[in-house]
Amino acid sequence: MLAVLALLCAAVELVAGRGMSPGVVWDVLGGGGDATERHILLQLRLPRLLVALGAGACLAVAGLVLQSALRNPLAGPEVTGVTPGAVLGAVTATALGLAGWESPLAVVLAACVGGCAGAALLWLLAGRGRGDAAQTAVHGVLVSAVLGGLTAMVLLVEPGELGSVVQWLVGTTEGRVWQHWHLLWPWALVWGAAAWLLAGPLTLLRCGDDIALAAGLSARRARTLALLCAVALTAGAVAAVGALGFVGLLVPHLAVAVFGADLRAGLPGAALLGAVVVCGADAAAQLSSRLLAGALDSERLTLPVGALTACLGAALLLVVVRRTPSRTF
Amino acid sequence: MVALLAVSSVCALSLGTPYVPPHRLVGALLDGDTTLAGIVVTELRVPRLVLALLAGACLGAAGLVLQEALRNPLAVPEMLGVSSGAALGVAAPLVLTLSLPAAVQPLPALGGAALGGGLTLLAAGLGRSPSAVLLTGAAVAAALQAALLVLMVMADQLDLQLIYRYLLGSLSARTWDDVAGLWPWLLVAAPALVLCAPVLSVMRLGDEDAEALGVRAQRARLAALAIAVVLIAPVTAVCGPVAWVGFLAPHLARWFNLGAGAVRWLSWSVVWGAVVVTAADVPARLALAPVETPVGAWTALLGVPAGVALMRSGGRGRARRATADAAAVHTAPQTVPSGSVSGAPRPEAPDHTRGGRDTGGGTAPVPGEPTGTEDAR
Numbered sequence: 001m002l003a004v005l006a007l008l009c010a011a012v013e014l015v016a017g018r019g020m021s022p023g024v025v026w027d028v029l030g031g032g033g034d035a036t037e038r039h040i041l042l043q044l045r046l047p048r049l050l051v052a053l054g055a056g057a058c059l060a061v062a063g064l065v066l067q068s069a070l071r072n073p074l075a076g077p078e079v080t081g082v083t084p085g086a087v088l089g090a091v092t093a094t095a096l097g098l099a100g101w102e103s104p105l106a107v108v109l110a111a112c113v114g115g116c117a118g119a120a121l122l123w124l125l126a127g128r129g130r131g132d133a134a135q136t137a138v139h140g141v142l143v144s145a146v147l148g149g150l151t152a153m154v155l156l157v158e159p160g161e162l163g164s165v166v167q168w169l170v171g172t173t174e175g176r177v178w179q180h181w182h183l184l185w186p187w188a189l190v191w192g193a194a195a196w197l198l199a200g201p202l203t204l205l206r207c208g209d210d211i212a213l214a215a216g217l218s219a220r221r222a223r224t225l226a227l228l229c230a231v232a233l234t235a236g237a238v239a240a241v242g243a244l245g246f247v248g249l250l251v252p253h254l255a256v257a258v259f260g261a262d263l264r265a266g267l268p269g270a271a272l273l274g275a276v277v278v279c280g281a282d283a284a285a286q287l288s289s290r291l292l293a294g295a296l297d298s299e300r301l302t303l304p305v306g307a308l309t310a311c312l313g314a315a316l317l318l319v320v321v322r323r324t325p326s327r328t329f
Numbered sequence: 330m331v332a333l334l335a336v337s338s339v340c341a342l343s344l345g346t347p348y349v350p351p352h353r354l355v356g357a358l359l360d361g362d363t364t365l366a367g368i369v370v371t372e373l374r375v376p377r378l379v380l381a382l383l384a385g386a387c388l389g390a391a392g393l394v395l396q397e398a399l400r401n402p403l404a405v406p407e408m409l410g411v412s413s414g415a416a417l418g419v420a421a422p423l424v425l426t427l428s429l430p431a432a433v434q435p436l437p438a439l440g441g442a443a444l445g446g447g448l449t450l451l452a453a454g455l456g457r458s459p460s461a462v463l464l465t466g467a468a469v470a471a472a473l474q475a476a477l478l479v480l481m482v483m484a485d486q487l488d489l490q491l492i493y494r495y496l497l498g499s500l501s502a503r504t505w506d507d508v509a510g511l512w513p514w515l516l517v518a519a520p521a522l523v524l525c526a527p528v529l530s531v532m533r534l535g536d537e538d539a540e541a542l543g544v545r546a547q548r549a550r551l552a553a554l555a556i557a558v559v560l561i562a563p564v565t566a567v568c569g570p571v572a573w574v575g576f577l578a579p580h581l582a583r584w585f586n587l588g589a590g591a592v593r594w595l596s597w598s599v600v601w602g603a604v605v606v607t608a609a610d611v612p613a614r615l616a617l618a619p620v621e622t623p624v625g626a627w628t629a630l631l632g633v634p635a636g637v638a639l640m641r642s643g644g645r646g647r648a649r650r651a652t653a654d655a656a657a658v659h660t661a662p663q664t665v666p667s668g669s670v671s672g673a674p675r676p677e678a679p680d681h682t683r684g685g686r687d688t689g690g691g692t693a694p695v696p697g698e699p700t701g702t703e704d705a706r
Contacts, residue, residue: 149629
């Protein structure tokens with residue numbers, strides 16, 4: 001069912017761009033088509049599709065791991081300072097000339113460092129992982145605000161970067177090529193596998209520290225490892241597509257609802273769901289920007305996928321907050 | 330306090346190129362446009378200073394109103410979607426190249442701010458717990474921010490820098506015209522503020538007690554939001570959302586006047602807001618000398634950590650002081666084992682309409698009670 005959905009989304013994504021009919025796409029995939037069409041499809045659309053899938057999967061898994069490890073339904077990468085930290089790291093590295101957008105490896109590393117820093121900051125501020133969910137979330141929002149301010153400062157010092165960075169602050173899959181994909185998939189695979197190996201301990205952690213301890217699990221160590229995984233996955237995704245809003249916060253909720261609380265099934269499920277969501281959102285973004293461009297008669301208008309996920313995610317978050325009245329978030 | 334204000338004002342007037350020593354300031358002011366120093370001071374620095382003072386005062390007052398009305402030390406314009414809404418309202422005509430006459434310039438900002446704040450309150454439900462309101466606000470703010478970024482993607486390079494600088498809140502190159510645009514709005518907002526101050530102090534008691542005293546809590550909350558919007562929008566229209574002043578100023582006001590009530594905090598918060606913005610504008614102008622940095626970046630960087638620190642230390646100090654009397658009165662029925670450990674969902678967090686009476690930064694965050702927003706440990 002989900003796999004069918006994923007295929008459907010992927011197909012729509014391939015067709016959604018400008019001026020290519022489904023028939024042509026099918027032709028090219030079968031080996032036909034003329035040179036331009038082949039180039040567009042194989043060099044531009046396909047890597048974009050793959051990057052969207054991979055980034056979505058990364059973010060969703062990271063979110064689920066974070067939520068389980070911190071036992072906090074609101075702990076997405078965005079509200080724990082991981083994503084803003086990663087953005088800050090990447091932007092700073094670029095501004096200092098240590099990395100360029102054309103060499104994604106250095107950006108990934110910088111984003112990773114930044115993400116870790118963001119998570120550490122929150123950990124210090126929120127009293128080392130104790131405390132209740134809402135408090136941690138609120139502190140996370142504050143940490144994110146500070147990191148966002150720092151990013152703004154860096155951007156002011158280097159105004160030349162602004163144009164390329166803005167797209168990336170909201171998260172977009174425009175212009176992603178095979179190079180990004182080649183960098184993303186090993187990273188995602190390694191850390192995703194690590195996260196999956198941690199699924200058992202994480203399921204225990206979900207039940208609370210005492211139960212985990214009683215079952216003979218060192219809660220601290222498991223949590224640290226899990227957080228490391230989550231940060232690395234987020235950093236990889238952020239370096240690939242930018243700060244895609246809310247995917248990491250809401251897909252895990254969906255995944256738990258669909259696959260149940262056993263993370264051995266939940267983690268791959270979340271990955272699949274995340275891929276579907278981002279891919280579908282990207283397809284929708286492309287379609288709607290095409291429609292909008294037609295309606296407004298301006299070629300400059302392209303809707304980045306991050307805008308769409310942020311709006312969808314915000315709406316869903318409202319639903320989540322509203323639908324749990326008994327719980328004081 | 331007054332000295333602090335005076336020092337930062339004098340600094341704002343005299344530092345920079347050309348440097349006008351303080352003792353010659355009066356002379357320069359009286360010279361008017363006959364000398365270079367006179368022109369610089371009267372035409373550039375004084376309006377800027379006035380603008381900084383006004384903006385700070387408005388933001389400080391708005392912050393306090395919001396915090397008191399929602400009984401939540403974290404209810405600030407930035408986290409309720411008010412600021413991002415206003416910013417969106419200002420940026421949209423800029424990007425879409427609609428030209429507006431100066432008189433109606435605050436209107437899009439006002440509309441945006443009202444939209445953001447209204448959306449948040451609507452979505453959160455008026456009576457919900459403070460942190461639900463906050464998280465909803467964060468969601469709304471994020472969505473508005475995304476819309477803003479879409480606009481920025483559409484803008485071209487030159488516009489982009491202008492907008493970005495504006496979005497951080499900047500006082501550079503503001504003249505008397507901009508200051509003049511603020512007056513009508515202030516004339517509306519000031520009486521409203523005075524009127525709502527006593528209601529605010531009643532609101533702090535909690536919804537039920539306030540209702541018992543004849544205040545309609547929901548309506549009062551809406552009114553408070555409206556006042557905050559009217560205060561924030563014109564400032565945002567002129568100099569951008571100077572970030573987190575509305576967070577820092579009320580906390581400073583409370584921290585220095587622990588025992589006072591909402592009415593006195595309001596006036597202090599106005600003054601502190603003015604001081605914060607004026608003081609932050611000096612490094613903003615001078616830190617990277619020929620290039621100006623936006624003042625909002627400074628207030629954000631310093632304001633958030635300082636505010637959090639104040640909130641925590643204030644909470645702790647007050648808790649210690651008040652445990653003797655207050656805790657004995659209202660902890661007993663409310664204490665909940667915090668950090669519950671079993672796999673079962675945590676026992677119901679305390680009912681915020683009652684337990685939340687302390688979260689307004691008021692008297693005594695009860696130790697061990699997860700108020701959801703204030704660190705009570």
